[in-house]
Amino acid sequence: MHTHHCDVLILGAGPAGLAAALAAARCGRQVIILDDNPRPGGQIWRDGPRVQLPALARRYQSAVANAPNIRLLSGARLIARPSAQSVLYETAEKSGIVHWQRLILCCGARELFLPFPGWTLPGVTGAGGLQAQIKHGLTLRGERVVIAGSGPLLLAAASTVGKAGGKVVAVIEQAPRAALLRFAAGLWRWPDKLRQLCTLMPGHLHTASQVIEARGEDRLQTVLVRHAGETREIPCDRLATGYGLIPNLEPGLIFGCATLHDALRVDEQQRTSVENIFAAGECTGFGGSELALAEGEIAGYVAAERPEAARQAIARRQRWRRFARALNRTFILPDALKQVVTPQTLLCRCEDIRCGDVQDATCWQEAKLSQRCGMGACQGRSCAASARWLYGWPLPQPREPLSPARTETLIALAKSAP
Ligand SMILES: Cc1cc2nc3c(=O)[nH]c(=O)nc-3n(C[C@H](O)[C@H](O)[C@H](O)COP(=O)(O)OP(=O)(O)OC[C@H]3O[C@@H](n4cnc5c(N)ncnc54)[C@H](O)[C@@H]3O)c2cc1C
The missing domain is CATH 3.50.50.60 (FAD/NAD(P)-binding domain)
Incomplete structure (x- = not known):
C-alpha cells in the first residue's frame, strides 16, 4: 500500500484536469493527478497507437510531464473515500491512499x-x-x-x-x-x-x-x-x-457534493458545496473541451489560493458557456424517444434484466434489490443512467467501493477507516 500526500489532488486527466494541474503547479503547489486511463488526455484527447493528437493536447501533456511538482498516477481507479480528505485508489499492480488539502474533481462524463x-x-x-x-x-x-x-x-x-x-x-x-x-x-x-x-x-x-x-x-x-x-x-x-453525455457524479456524491440538473453544482470559482472540494469540466455539465479547459484553470488557481490569476480563464469560460447553452438547447432529448423501449428490451446486459422486469420499481435501489439490475461486472455504469432517464427515478447515492476492487484493497480500506 502506497501513501501519498499533496496540496492539490486532481481526479481526471482530461482537458479540465490537465488545465487545473498546470494552474495549481504554476502557483508552486504539489499536485497529484489520478486517472484511470493508461495515458493522460481524457475522452477527447484519448491517446493510442492510431492517434495523432492535436498540437494543443501535446502541449498540455508535455507541460504536465515536465512540471517537477506534478505527479501523474495513470491507470488508477478511484475506489473509495477512507476519510474526508483522502482517497483510496487501485492500479493493475497496487493500491494506494492519497491525502490531500484540496481536491479538484475533473472526472468528465460518459455516454448516455x-x-x-x-x-x-x-x-x-x-x-x-x-x-x-x-x-x-x-x-x-x-x-x-x-x-x-x-x-x-x-x-x-x-x-x-x-x-x-x-x-x-x-x-x-x-x-x-x-x-x-x-x-x-x-x-x-x-x-x-x-x-x-x-x-x-x-x-x-x-x-x-x-x-x-x-x-x-x-x-x-x-x-x-x-x-x-x-x-x-x-x-x-x-x-x-x-x-449525449451524462456527468460522472459518483466521486462527487461520495464526498457529499450537491448536484444541480444531474451535474455537480459549482459556484463562480468552481467550488462545490463541500469545503476544499472543487469541480471542473463535464462532471459539472456538458460544454466541450474549451469550456473544460477554462473551468479547470479557474479551479486550479482558486484551489491554490490565487483567484486573481484566473481572470483570463473566467472571460474564456463566459464565451464557452454561451456555446454550451446553444448546444444543450439544440440537442435536448424529447420524451417521445422512449417509445422504442418494449418490455422485452434488455436494460442491464450484465444481469440480463429486461425493461419489463423493472417497470414497476420506484427507484434504482428497488430495481437492484428486487432484480439484481446493475449488480453485474459494470456495476450499472450504463444501465443506471438509462433507467433513470427512462423512468425518472431519483438520483441514486453510490456506494463504496465505486468499482470492483481486489481483496487487499478492500482490507486496506477497512484498516484505514477512522
Ligand atoms: C466517450 C466520449 C468520447 C468523446 N469524444 C469526443 C470527441 O471526439 N470530440 C469532442 O469534441 N468531444 C468528445 N467528447 C466530449 C469530451 O469528452 C469533452 O468535451 C472533454 O473531453 C471534457 O473534458 P473533461 O476534462 O471534463 O473530461 P474527460 O475528458 O472525460 O476526462 C475525465 C477523465 O477522468 C477519468 N475518470 C473518471 N472517473 C474516474 C475515476 N473514478 N477514477 C479515475 N479516473 C476517472 C476519465 O477516465 C477521464 O480520463 C467525448 C466524450 C465521451 C464521453
Whole structure:
C-alpha cells in the first residue's frame, strides 16, 4: 500500500484536469493527478497507437510531464473515500491512499445509452465507444457503419470511422432540421466551431430520425430507422449510438457534493458545496473541451489560493458557456424517444434484466434489490443512467467501493477507516 500526500489532488486527466494541474503547479503547489486511463488526455484527447493528437493536447501533456511538482498516477481507479480528505485508489499492480488539502474533481462524463430492441447485438456499440476502439487500433476496412443518437459526438465519431477505413452509410440524428439550422446559423460567434462543423458535416445526415431496432442473427445485419412515422431498413455491419453525455457524479456524491440538473453544482470559482472540494469540466455539465479547459484553470488557481490569476480563464469560460447553452438547447432529448423501449428490451446486459422486469420499481435501489439490475461486472455504469432517464427515478447515492476492487484493497480500506 502506497501513501501519498499533496496540496492539490486532481481526479481526471482530461482537458479540465490537465488545465487545473498546470494552474495549481504554476502557483508552486504539489499536485497529484489520478486517472484511470493508461495515458493522460481524457475522452477527447484519448491517446493510442492510431492517434495523432492535436498540437494543443501535446502541449498540455508535455507541460504536465515536465512540471517537477506534478505527479501523474495513470491507470488508477478511484475506489473509495477512507476519510474526508483522502482517497483510496487501485492500479493493475497496487493500491494506494492519497491525502490531500484540496481536491479538484475533473472526472468528465460518459455516454448516455437509450436501450432499444437489438441494442446488445454484436456490432452495436456506443459512438464514443467505437471511437475509443479505433483509437486503440481497430480498423474497419470498408465496413458499413450507421451512427445514431444525438449531439455533436455523432459527427466526431463519423469522422473517426472514415479515417479508420469504414464507410458511414447514415448518421441518424433525433434533433429536428430546424433546430440544427438555427444552431449552425449562430456559429459565426465561434468561428473555430463553424470551421469544424464544415469539415465534419457528413453526407448522409438524417434529422428528426431515430433507430428503433437493430436486427441480425448472430451479429448486426440491418437497422430500422423511423422518420416522420415511416420506417426503413438500412443494411450495415456496425451501429454506433449515443444520446449525449451524462456527468460522472459518483466521486462527487461520495464526498457529499450537491448536484444541480444531474451535474455537480459549482459556484463562480468552481467550488462545490463541500469545503476544499472543487469541480471542473463535464462532471459539472456538458460544454466541450474549451469550456473544460477554462473551468479547470479557474479551479486550479482558486484551489491554490490565487483567484486573481484566473481572470483570463473566467472571460474564456463566459464565451464557452454561451456555446454550451446553444448546444444543450439544440440537442435536448424529447420524451417521445422512449417509445422504442418494449418490455422485452434488455436494460442491464450484465444481469440480463429486461425493461419489463423493472417497470414497476420506484427507484434504482428497488430495481437492484428486487432484480439484481446493475449488480453485474459494470456495476450499472450504463444501465443506471438509462433507467433513470427512462423512468425518472431519483438520483441514486453510490456506494463504496465505486468499482470492483481486489481483496487487499478492500482490507486496506477497512484498516484505514477512522
Ligand atoms: C466517450 C466520449 C468520447 C468523446 N469524444 C469526443 C470527441 O471526439 N470530440 C469532442 O469534441 N468531444 C468528445 N467528447 C466530449 C469530451 O469528452 C469533452 O468535451 C472533454 O473531453 C471534457 O473534458 P473533461 O476534462 O471534463 O473530461 P474527460 O475528458 O472525460 O476526462 C475525465 C477523465 O477522468 C477519468 N475518470 C473518471 N472517473 C474516474 C475515476 N473514478 N477514477 C479515475 N479516473 C476517472 C476519465 O477516465 C477521464 O480520463 C467525448 C466524450 C465521451 C464521453
